Amino acid sequence: MYVSESRGSTPAAASRSAARGLPRPGRRSAVASTVLALGAVSLITDISSEMVTAVLPLYLVTGLGLSPLGFGLLDGVYNGFSALVRLVGGHLADRGGRHKQVAAFGYGLSALCKPLLLAAHTLPLIGAVLAADRTGKGLRTAPRDALISLSSPPQGRGRAFGVHRAMDTTGALLGPLVAFLILRQAADGYDAVFTVSFCVAMVGVLVLLLFVPSRAREAAAPGDGAERPSLRAAVALLGRRELRGLALCAVALGLATVSDSFVYLMLQRRLGVPDRWFALLPLGTAAAFLLLAVPLGRWADRVGRWRVFVGGHVALLLAYGLLLAHLRAGVLPYAVLALHGTFYAATDGVLMAAAAGSVPAALRSSGLALVQTGQAAARFCCSIAFGAAWTAFGDRSALAGAAVALLASVALSIRLRPAEAV
């Protein structure tokens, strides 16, 4: 499988596997060609988007001479909107089995935002373009994850999501490199970075259109006839015991999941990570995520996704513990980042793999969107509460509170234990 994965990391290779036709669920050696194609699309798209993310502060401050402070004020408002968009994307994709079309629209919208950055020279306009970009991301996520789950055999979903997330993260790590290489060739060449980012994103859209089969309709065919993909049916999904339990636990755990930027801030304040390393901290998380996504996905297939998902939160709890401990050993920051990456590897794709088993194929996209939105909304609430607790009691007490909440949520999740789908 490692062979097929590395071959899948280029569009041409993905297409070669796609060439052999639709997935063969019986074969355990190969990841479905659709998953590889979607992985390639995500990899390419992440290169494109992370190129922009990496140079944006530099562009705003040195390229445009703007002060980007206070820019993040609308983030909160937008996060709520983004959650709605995700639900809409999920629902639209289920109606008529248009997963590919909705995903393509989402990827296309984000791609078109890149050249718009060239025209936007003020903070409000740039903010609007970034909001449109994230709308594209919100729209495409659920249909894409639905396609991954629909094209993988149930017993191999954890691995399929692991492969996809590993490819996705690879793109995220490559993007900044590409951007900085361009700036090496052309000092202040932000316009070149945005143009290349657009071209890369368009390649991603092309790969999606050409090599991802639009076969969700087949999956929604007989057997699922009772589940008409209506809005009511999507909401009624929460009536299913399994999915309700899963969503409930994801929300409870999400309510105790401190956002990445707080984790990095705490790393710096509590463990004394030097200033110049600050920008590199997210890379540490990403590296661990990349390395562990596939092994933990496979492990989840074997021992149960729910177990691995909850186990991932135990890793996060350990990271909180290290941040709270009065230790200053040199390896601690590495350990925290490794645990943080492990948390993502054990939860991000694994939750989707677990949820896929509790949602009928015809409503897969809506169901996954529901769980994702619940989790994202819970994490957003946690951010607000954490910020408020920080203001009122200081950073250490805020984190201690989050740790207690996480411990309670893990205990609740172990007790509730929604039935394992597979």
Added chain:
Amino acid sequence: MSVRDRLLVLLAGVLVLATVAGVAVWRAAERADRKNQVQAGGPAVHAGTVSLAGSGGRRIVFRSMAWGPHRDELASVPAADPEGSRTASGVKCLRFYAAAGTGICLQAERGPVNDTYRALVLDAGLHTTRRVDLAGIPTRARVSPSGHLVAWTVFVGGDSYAGTNFSTRTSILDTRTGVLQPTLEDYTVTRDGKRLRAADLNFWGVTFADDTHFYATAATGGHTYLIRGDVTAKTAVTLRTNVECPSLSPDGTRIAFKKRVPGLSPDAPWRLYVLDLATLRDHPTAETRNVDDQAVWLDDQTLAYSLPGDYGSDLYTTPATPTGTPHLLTPSALSPSWLG
């Protein structure tokens, strides 16, 4: 479509997109190269010695942004002839300030992949006496009137997808003892007698009164505050709202700052104002354009600040009163200090 056809379509698409991308990078590289050639009609620049010492006549030392081999180097011109030929030092800085023979230079360092940033403390001969690695992109730099304390602010960028969360980090360094206060977030800040403690507390734009006291901007919960800080006690109190990038007048009675004036377009929200510290009342200056800079006082009546120009930014001066007219001081220049 057969697989072969799809591959051909992909190949054709990739070729077209690669060409567009290649042309974009090539054009940007050409443009970057042009900046290394002297621009016609631009300021004259020659290599020479720049000193930050008190002797040597009244002069302006600044970052020269004029195109050519000395672009972004510290340069000096006589204060009486700001548009005269510039003496370039060979020391490159993004942001700079100097007082009493001490300079602070925030510069980029070319790494294997991306640029990193560092703060250099310079002596009167522009030799580095201290070097501090920075966490983000330089934006503000100041030196206390005695030359003993230096301060700087950097932007630390957003790390999430299409994220827009930026924060600042402001540090103060005592050049006599070498003690670095890495971030003002370690200070005890009080607002209306109550301690202010928030994860979103940011500081920027220090301006020194003496070797103990300074003013700066603090922001939290969407509001900006003028704070008065004490370096020794590591405390600060908020004085009033809506004051950014303060700059204390030489006589210590007024603060020039950028004010977010209500009703202006969000594209250009700031105007240059002056605050009377005794009454805490402010009034506009003669400059009516959007100013996003930490102004510098030439004397007790005049302010200098930068505005975006055709070649980087241009320096302007204005009376610190509502009446009068702003003047272009010199084009393609940033971060000025009046010395001597």
